[in-house]
Amino acid sequence: MQSGFIRKGVNILGKYLEVTKTYMKTQLVWRADVILNMVFTVTKIIFAYLLWKMVFQQREMVGEFTFHGMMSYYIISSFLSQLEMSEGIGREIHERIRNGTFSKYLIIPVGIEKYFMAMELGIVLFYVVFDFIAAMVWVFIFRIQFVFAADNGVIVCAVVMAVLGMVFMVQLHYFLGLLTLKYQGIGTFLMIKNNLMALVTGTIIPLALFPEGIVKMMRLLPFYYVIYLPAMLLSGKCEEEAWTGLAAIVCWCLVMQFIIHGTWKKYLRKYDGVGI
Amino acid sequence: MKKNDKRSGKKAKTDINVNRKRTIKKNMCVLRELFYLRMHGLMVFRLDFLAPFFVDGSLFVIQLLAFGAVYSHVDVIGGWGRGEMILYIGTFSLLNAVNMTVYFFGVNSIPYKVRSGELDLYLSKPVSPLFRLTFENISPGSVPLILMSLCIVAYGICTLRMPLTLPVVISYGFWVLVMTVLYYELEVVIRSVSLYVVSMARLEQIEEAGLELCMKLPGIAFYGVYKVIFYLILPYGIMATLPVQSMIGEMNLQTAAYGIGVVALFTAVTAALWTQGLKHYNSASS
Numbered sequence: 001m002q003s004g005f006i007r008k009g010v011n012i013l014g015k016y017l018e019v020t021k022t023y024m025k026t027q028l029v030w031r032a033d034v035i036l037n038m039v040f041t042v043t044k045i046i047f048a049y050l051l052w053k054m055v056f057q058q059r060e061m062v063g064e065f066t067f068h069g070m071m072s073y074y075i076i077s078s079f080l081s082q083l084e085m086s087e088g089i090g091r092e093i094h095e096r097i098r099n100g101t102f103s104k105y106l107i108i109p110v111g112i113e114k115y116f117m118a119m120e121l122g123i124v125l126f127y128v129v130f131d132f133i134a135a136m137v138w139v140f141i142f143r144i145q146f147v148f149a150a151d152n153g154v155i156v157c158a159v160v161m162a163v164l165g166m167v168f169m170v171q172l173h174y175f176l177g178l179l180t181l182k183y184q185g186i187g188t189f190l191m192i193k194n195n196l197m198a199l200v201t202g203t204i205i206p207l208a209l210f211p212e213g214i215v216k217m218m219r220l221l222p223f224y225y226v227i228y229l230p231a232m233l234l235s236g237k238c239e240e241e242a243w244t245g246l247a248a249i250v251c252w253c254l255v256m257q258f259i260i261h262g263t264w265k266k267y268l269r270k271y272d273g274v275g276i
Numbered sequence: 277m278k279k280n281d282k283r284s285g286k287k288a289k290t291d292i293n294v295n296r297k298r299t300i301k302k303n304m305c306v307l308r309e310l311f312y313l314r315m316h317g318l319m320v321f322r323l324d325f326l327a328p329f330f331v332d333g334s335l336f337v338i339q340l341l342a343f344g345a346v347y348s349h350v351d352v353i354g355g356w357g358r359g360e361m362i363l364y365i366g367t368f369s370l371l372n373a374v375n376m377t378v379y380f381f382g383v384n385s386i387p388y389k390v391r392s393g394e395l396d397l398y399l400s401k402p403v404s405p406l407f408r409l410t411f412e413n414i415s416p417g418s419v420p421l422i423l424m425s426l427c428i429v430a431y432g433i434c435t436l437r438m439p440l441t442l443p444v445v446i447s448y449g450f451w452v453l454v455m456t457v458l459y460y461e462l463e464v465v466i467r468s469v470s471l472y473v474v475s476m477a478r479l480e481q482i483e484e485a486g487l488e489l490c491m492k493l494p495g496i497a498f499y500g501v502y503k504v505i506f507y508l509i510l511p512y513g514i515m516a517t518l519p520v521q522s523m524i525g526e527m528n529l530q531t532a533a534y535g536i537g538v539v540a541l542f543t544a545v546t547a548a549l550w551t552q553g554l555k556h557y558n559s560a561s562s
Contacts, residue, residue: 043489046489051346051493054354054497058350058352063349188327188330191331192330192331195334195335198338199338204338209346209349211348
């Protein structure tokens, strides 16, 4: 009885593992994309380097950052934001619902959301090595005295938080994609969302530079825990927020799962399979 | 004999003038028709009408917020205070708004039209293909973006508390116009490459990355190799910097001459690349 249950679990896992493996292999086809993905991380670093070099010419500290602390934050946040590639999920669902080919996902014997999770995992696992190499190269080229967290507990906490942050982003994009069932066209909304995300995830500037009131408000949002807090933790800051942050992102993942469940149940009946 | 020569010379001059007037008149008629066609298309998809305004508007508002946060910790960055930076963001937004309103959607479709062979239709019409491509997708929905940009520029001027004189306004307007031309030429140059190569997605990515960087960072921040790249090879760095410098009185004759020189250079490159590119065009699937 127990072995049958385990076998079933392994079968289910194996199914999604195949999806992950397939998407990992698929990335090999687009080799130029891999290289460019690595190269383009440099634009964020150049922006940070030139801007903060000018700023730090007149002072030694900005907020709680030194120049090298600031650059370390940008290197880590750029690495994490480069790994966050779930935006394509929303667009894929949007396109497929609009042209009627979403039926593909209704037919194949997998859970659609889990399928996208496995797909994202495959892509991220492939890119993680290359993005890590790119980050190391930028540290070397820009001669950054890299500041990194010393506490192992905090490091583990930050890594888990970053992974959960990516899970949340997959959920968010899946949910946004499903909204096409109701609103038909969400392309514009997705573009506005991208602009907002750059600010609220702290990839343009660290959220710590905003007034305290705004930072408190940001803490209520899930995006604070997706890139900003893991990057801060890994660069040795905000250590007191590690465990509460982890709890917050877990809660947000659960809330998002409930929202997805409700949206799926409510709007799937609107899908007619012939396109809009 | 001499009298006859003089008369025929005068006649030839008059003919050229008449032809030029006719061409301008014809182009104006074409422009009007293209505008009507575009409006007709936009009214079919009404929801998309204001999309460029919301997308690009949010982008520049976020820029303002981000630099507002930075300036709450520092007074000046590279000699520029909060006012100059607001002016810079407003100017870049203005250039982008004019780009989105007038020519972006037209020019952006060039690679697709080359790939699909649709460019044939443009070559066979009795009007310049580039003229039609440039103006056929005017986006009236982006006009509010121009107004928003002007508001940001006005906010920057208020923050600077600078007296606004007519020469300053004329000089700023002149540089915005010149840089709009440069922006257009850069877009055409990059998309003209599609006439020579099969895929140019990478080049568009480079363009996007360069624009994104220079949108956030004024030209005064660049030095060394960065200056060579963003002042000469991909001169996005001077696009909003020069109009701002002309307004705040930081522009000298050398900078002005350099700006004009770069635009002249890119005008020549654009013309050559487009004309030669059309010769490479092999109709469908080129």
